[in-house]
Amino acid sequence: MLELVNINSLPVFLLIMVRVLAFFVTMPLFSYRTVPLQFKIGFSFFLAMIMFYTVDSSGIMIDEMFIFLIVKEALVGVLIGLIAFIIVSALQIAGGFIDFQMGFAIANVMDPQTGAQSPLTGQYFNFIALLFLLAVDGHHLIIDGIFNSYDFIPLDTFIPFGNTSIADFVITTFNNMFLIAFQISIPIVGCLFLVDVALGIIARTVPQMNVFVVGLPLKILVSFVAILVFLPLYITLVQSLFSSMFEAMHTLMQLFGGA
Template identity: 45%
Template structure:
């Protein structure tokens, strides 16, 4: 009977969790069926509803629909800002493939529904494996559950939060490009040196066919430096995940201030 009385609160909790799991890393994958996401959100909502104390003054009235939109907005923002830095690995793969000559060889990504570069796909798969290995999905679930302490379901978002969200988004974009540069610079820099060496060889031996010799050499250097760089890649991934956790805490402060 108490659950029926608090059903409006449970629906608000469910809406926030559904928005989060539709946009958060791993769960945003299109290969995960929609009923699984909704069912997972439902059972997590049951846990949150049983563990966190809520006010009993939420009723279904004219303002309730605005609370529903607010909860959906909060969930989508938390999931989007948590995963935006993970796109740095795909951006780094685009830089590398553009320099190595693999820019024309793309794969269809069923997660996003767009074409993506080969190296970017490889980086993204390694990132997801590393993210699951360090229990990053547990950190996200813990973060969305902690959001109810910062942003109660029956309170409104502060009016000055929109400007702070824009500033945070710009900072995350800057951080994303910086991390993509750190990931791509060893491989792209090595390929740039190969281009310089091939240019010198072309000047000293004009009869050499640059397209026949240069492309296989760049491919060999690309894969050699790629696998030699993997330890440094995982080090950058650690920095990326720590930045993601920091950005998650920042958006909680912005929306809950």
């Protein structure tokens, strides 16, 4: 503790805390509004205090570049958390695809965690995914990711934004997010497409039946049954989703470090 109180060690501690705090601003699970702000700040402080004794700080000094180091640390934390948030957003996109076919697209609800409009099925998928993440100690892996980021991006180095591979990787990750969303939603969307085909055939063969009255509750019933049947497959896809999230964080840290 005496070393931490030393005035020469305060700039290093400030840089570490800025990265950790910025990481919690955008990281899934920790960035939600349901997590109190006091907890985020306090947890970032104690986590930075723990990491302070393990991070190489020999090249840090207060000069005219120190303010740019602070900005760099904030960008590193925000961008690493943001790339993970983009991957997890596949759950909301998949829920939007399913709700559009079910007829629930008009029934979006306010997500208390992010403060944005969210589809009902997307919320359901998101809750299951978060419970799965906590069940397999994924939150510990998230914290371990920000801890290992100092091995790839030291405190005294800057991000090579001129490297085009960083932009290419972000675009590829964004494309993979839609691919994962399509994989999650395609079983239910495929079943609803078959229901639409069946209703179209019925409308042509039995004109007396009002398919618009029968179609909506039938599609909702088929959707619930399909979600129940494909839930084990969904758990497997969520496991793959979080593996992709940790891999994307690791790759982005390597690119930031110039690897």
